[in-house]
Amino acid sequence: MDDFIKANEEELVKAVCNIIKIKSVKEEPKEGMPFGEGPAKALQYALGLAEGFGLETKNLDNYAGWAQLGSGDEIVGVLVHLDVVPEGSGWSYPPYGGEICDGKIYGRGAIDNKGPTMTALFALKTLKDAGVILNKRVRVIFGTDEESDFECMKYYKTHDEPITMGFSPDASYPIINGEKGILTFSFAASLESKEEGDGIKILSIKGGTRPNMVPDYAEAVILGDIDEVKNAIDTIGKQIGGNFEVAQEGDKIIINSYGISAHASRPETGKNAIMLLVRLLGSMNICGPKAPFVRFLDDKIGLDTTGCGLGVDFKDEISGPLTLNVGIADIGAENAAVTINIRYPIKYTGDMVISEIREHTPEPIQITDIHNKEPHYVPEDNILIQKLKKAYEKVTGEKAYCFTIGGGTYARMFDNCVAFGPSFPDDEDLAHQKDEYIKIDTLFKNLRIYTYVLKELAE
Incomplete structure (x- = not known):
């Protein structure tokens, strides 16, 4: 599996840089674009990439979309978002440039949440490349209104199948099993x-x-x-x-x-x-x-x-x-x-x-x-959490544990869902700040974690 992961690293970096260049701040709606042109463009880019990988895809009226691998009645969801907050002022790098400097990709959304979104998508590609047989459907669900009102995920829930279990790579490791109201x-x-x-x-x-x-x-x-x-x-x-x-x-x-x-x-x-x-x-x-x-x-x-x-x-x-x-x-x-x-x-x-x-x-x-x-909480003895712990410890060699946050992720939209990554315990908190970046090493480590955990959850 490691060889297949390694083979996708270079293309992953390119994809993250490219999607950062799409300014996907929520704007006034246009015809067929409920959150404005930017979020719709970012969604179309992600779905186009997934189609090129040979994954099954669906666009839910530019509210949300998904890319999927595997078969079965159950769905393992990876909940990500392509919209970003406004860039603010004081940047040292172009906020929508996707520039690389000193092993970091800079830009609005690099860590929140475009870098992790592309990583989850490439984890699906890696599993497909490796020929892994999945007995559940693994579905990366792309939202486009996370930074505002979650209308994208509300639309998904009323227009598509519910997930059985899942995680949102939109916070920090090891495992966030509780979110404040x-x-x-x-x-x-x-x-x-x-x-x-x-x-x-x-x-x-x-x-x-x-x-x-x-x-x-x-x-x-x-x-x-x-x-x-x-x-x-x-x-x-x-x-x-x-x-x-x-x-x-x-x-x-x-x-x-x-x-x-x-x-x-x-x-x-x-x-x-x-x-x-x-x-x-x-x-x-x-x-x-x-x-x-x-x-x-x-x-x-x-x-x-x-x-x-x-x-x-x-x-x-x-x-x-x-x-x-x-x-x-x-x-x-x-x-x-x-x-x-x-x-x-x-x-x-x-x-x-x-x-x-x-x-x-x-x-x-x-x-x-x-x-x-309202607040969200998943007990620590849940089987989902046990498998996430196993994957995290396998890749990092560090002990996994659960904690709660004040942030709100898509995990709160589903009963059997938690937040899992992408930031590691000692990483700088960069969400919504100027000079937001993601380390390329962090991308690669996340790719390994997500590939292993999705294999574990869906085999």
Whole structure:
């Protein structure tokens, strides 16, 4: 088997570079393209590659698709996604260049999730090349809306066969058998406050692009004394570790806030440009209709990521503490809204979290646009987990173990499914960050693991 794996390595690298070059960020739908042109192009590329390998394929109306090998009533699913989050700023390499440097392939989606997607597909090719007889169908299922609402996988579930068991290579090794619940909602208000007074008047605050990303940029437009702003930046700004720029444009003052992007499941690893800006403004003498809303955000959230100000700093022994990320701010002339992404522990429910937040939210602020995905958990004695452990230990020589995460993968869409790879325990966390990359050695090691585990699960 090792010879067949080795023979596919060079083509795997080329395929990863090529698919990174397809910008597959979700956009407005077009005819026959429910998530825009980019995700549809990426899906068509993957299916075309699979057809060239001689695999059975199907396109489910550009929502999702699959490539399959083997026969039988049962389906072993490998759940991958071809859509990516926006690239953000500050890259050292072209985000859609698929460039190789020092043994790494750089680009948006390299690790999340195009590299692993191609690796899973090439694992099927390797099994076919080796002539392995599979008594179950092994199906690599390509999603195209994982970074937003999982509409792709919902479509698959209502239009195709359910999988018997499977894994999603969209997180970390060894085995993730539990995923926290994911709750997204907005704090919103109509700006009818008559509060005026002397001080800094906020005209607008904008920042962030996705709820599941820690925003790395935000901007405020204000009226007031620029010396007061500069003094706040020199004092409070430095205390909170902010990176701010200020400029005067006529009677308006523009404050730019720069943070560090990170995945919303681990907001403590980034710096939230929106909330750094809110904390800076909250330290000043702000006035006007937007001031109460900004004070609420500063008082109840601030720079905290545990939800304690909203009464939801929950935790359990299986999955750890709740995390909170302010992903988007859109505070304008008449309306104010910020979008919140919460990852809550396995032993809690979305209703429990939102109920507590309501108790800590004063009128006239409303909680709107609530979307909830309940937690997911597969017991460690499950036969799927035992076989994944065997394959991981065979290839790495390391002891396999189970753990839980705050991230959400396709695994939560199916009862008998877990997350498995592609990142190894000591790897840098690169999902949703600038200069995202995947090591070529990691690709090759994953190819061996996935080939062996699919053979084990389907023979």
